[in-house]
Amino acid sequence: MIRAIAIKELRETIGLAALALVALAYYVHNLIDKAGGERVPFVLDDYFPMLALVQWLLAIGLGLRQSAWERIRGTYPFLLHRPASPTAIFVAKFATGLVQVQAVAAVPIVWYGVWASTPNTHPSPFEWSMTESAWSVWLSLPVAYLSAFLSGLRPARWWGTRLLPGVAGSMLFLFISMAIQSWPITLAASLALSAILMSLIFYVAKTSDFG
Numbered sequence: 001m002i003r004a005i006a007i008k009e010l011r012e013t014i015g016l017a018a019l020a021l022v023a024l025a026y027y028v029h030n031l032i033d034k035a036g037g038e039r040v041p042f043v044l045d046d047y048f049p050m051l052a053l054v055q056w057l058l059a060i061g062l063g064l065r066q067s068a069w070e071r072i073r074g075t076y077p078f079l080l081h082r083p084a085s086p087t088a089i090f091v092a093k094f095a096t097g098l099v100q101v102q103a104v105a106a107v108p109i110v111w112y113g114v115w116a117s118t119p120n121t122h123p124s125p126f127e128w129s130m131t132e133s134a135w136s137v138w139l140s141l142p143v144a145y146l147s148a149f150l151s152g153l154r155p156a157r158w159w160g161t162r163l164l165p166g167v168a169g170s171m172l173f174l175f176i177s178m179a180i181q182s183w184p185i186t187l188a189a190s191l192a193l194s195a196i197l198m199s200l201i202f203y204v205a206k207t208s209d210f211g
Helices: 002-033 047-073 076-080 086-117 128-153 164-179 183-207
Strands: none
Touching: 002 047, 002 086, 047 086, 047 128, 047 164, 086 128, 086 183, 128 164, 128 183, 164 183
16 A cells, blocks of 8 residues: 555656756756866856755655645545555655655766766866765755645645745755755754654644545
8 A cells, every 4th residue: 555655656746856857957967068167066166056946946846746736636535544544654655755856856966976076077176075065955855845745734724824834944944955064964954854844744634634
């Protein structure tokens, strides 16, 4: 049953993940084509802002798609009455969404990094430590994803109030990915916030009337 739910989630969301991957691949390809001069991969080029924007949009989009869409279609009663616990069902949804977000987000970082580390591809020095800011964004993505999921799940008459967790989560995502200069601290903050958000999601799922 859990496998069936994961396949369902993947089938319904893979198009959005593929679109984000194409956008990131196109952008990295353009950066490689424009290499040279004073551009330094991951440091003195405009890779970081676009990376964060597209990855954030993917995390928010998948989180809302996997939660609000079920409520809009009225499929939660059917889903939650399957022969599996609600906790297991939501964990399957989380796992499917987060794997897609993290996998898509990692591809452009690795691709651009491998290209930058290859000799004779550009005139600038390069060390893998220069990718730390990009990986900080990657580590922080679960916060954006789970906050969007919570926004889509929680009951509220107005979308303005329903989206408050997503807005707050996006602000926390920006802070821990850009303001914190140490990836171990970024990782710890992301894990702690993700645990809090998952607890809130399970609470809302337990106390909400989806009928």
